[in-house]
Structures are given as structure tokens and as C-alpha cells.
Amino acid sequence: MYLLHVKNIYDVGNDYYMVHIEDHGINSHKREVRKAVKEAFASLRKAINTYRLLPEYAERYRSDERYSVKGNYWCLHKQLLLQFASWLEFTAPLETLLWEAKLHAEQQYYSFHEPYRVSQANVDNALRFFGLDHSATQEDLKRQYRQLVKLYHPDTGGDEATFKKLQTAHTILKTHLRSNTLVS
Incomplete structure (x- = not known):
């Protein structure tokens, strides 16, 4: 199976993360690579949607409007991200990337909300x-x-x-x- 490359992860709050998936293979000159990338996107999207509709998770994901899997930017709950981490290729360990995303979001929040003194x-x-x-x-x-x-x-x-x-x-x-x- 083709692993989708994660370019960036951004923390959007309440254990939700915006995952930017790189689609460089879509523009490949090789037909097999383009086909593999499209199939990987479709398979992962289908698997995530099936998982989130399981009875134990359905209530949470139906009610939260931030959840989405569209285009190259996917907003996923941490639980879903951890569940499907094996389908994705990261530049560093996933826990490290999640920690860095949370730290970056906190730094942006405090630098924006602190008055300039x-x-x-x-x-x-x-x-x-x-x-x-x-x-x-x-x-x-x-x-x-x-x-x-x-x-x-x-x-x-x-x-x-x-x-x-x-x-x-x-x-x-x-x-x-x-x-x-x-x-x-």
C-alpha cells in the first residue's frame, strides 16, 4: 500500500489536528504512482469514515463540525490520527509532531493575546x-x-x-x- 506523506500537523484545539497531506504523487509522470496515490487517498478516507461511524465513536464525530476529510487538509481527532498513523508517513515520530504542533499553537496564542509592553x-x-x-x-x-x-x-x-x-x-x-x- 502507498503511504501518504504528511507535510505538516497543526493543533486546532480540543485534541483536533489539521493534517496537511502532501500529494506530490498525483502530478507524477508515472501512471502507476498517480493511481496508487489516488487509491491511497480514497482508501484512507473510506476507512476513517467507517471508523468514525462505529457506535462507540459515532456520537462524538457526528456532533463535531470541525471534523472533515477534504482535499489535502484533514481535520482529525487525535484518536483517529493515532488509529490510522500506519497509513501515513511522517517526518518524525507522531507523538513528537503532535507535541510540537501543540507547543506552536500555544506560542502563537500567547504572542497574539499578550499586549505589547x-x-x-x-x-x-x-x-x-x-x-x-x-x-x-x-x-x-x-x-x-x-x-x-x-x-x-x-x-x-x-x-x-x-x-x-x-x-x-x-x-x-x-x-x-x-x-x-x-x-x-
Whole structure:
């Protein structure tokens, strides 16, 4: 039997994983390979659908709308994935890939939900770079930023490194003035 190659696994929550199956064999010039890949996709899809309709699993899979086996991206419960792991070829052990997918999902969640915070030292340095004091407003920042961009932009003869510092300082001050969040 032809093993389907798993390109990536993504954690989508509640022990469900999005499995990206590579279909490079479909575009093969060899008819036998194309036929084997299509048969493997069809056989696995049929086996998964049969398994999920067994009485002990039917309730769970009928009620969950995230479950799907369509195209190259299959959303499967961990239990189904483990059951049919022998039909798939992975780049590493399956448990390792599932752990990495969960870790990656957690990192994305926390980086997205954590507010961007800046330290007082960074704010002080950015204010000094712009020549502003702590009572500066958004309008003061905008006015000073426009003047410094004209001065430091590489297209107008400015230094690229200084322009990057300007961009960083601007981001810090914009964040600070908008949310006023500081890390001590």
C-alpha cells in the first residue's frame, strides 16, 4: 500500500489536528504512482469514515463540525490520527509532531493575546531620540517623526541603520502613547 506523506500537523484545539497531506504523487509522470496515490487517498478516507461511524465513536464525530476529510487538509481527532498513523508517513515520530504542533499553537496564542509592553528605559531612549519630553502627545510624535523621516530615510541620502533605529523608536512611542503600558 502507498503511504501518504504528511507535510505538516497543526493543533486546532480540543485534541483536533489539521493534517496537511502532501500529494506530490498525483502530478507524477508515472501512471502507476498517480493511481496508487489516488487509491491511497480514497482508501484512507473510506476507512476513517467507517471508523468514525462505529457506535462507540459515532456520537462524538457526528456532533463535531470541525471534523472533515477534504482535499489535502484533514481535520482529525487525535484518536483517529493515532488509529490510522500506519497509513501515513511522517517526518518524525507522531507523538513528537503532535507535541510540537501543540507547543506552536500555544506560542502563537500567547504572542497574539499578550499586549505589547515596553520598558521605561526604552521609552526614555525613544523620547531622547525624537527630542521629545514625557508630556508629548500623538500629534507631537507624528510631527517629529515626519521631520526625522525626511532627514534619515535612505532614499534621501540618510543612514539606513539610523533609519531602522527611528522606526523602532517610533513603534515604542506609538505603543506607549496608545496603551500607556510599561514593564518595570
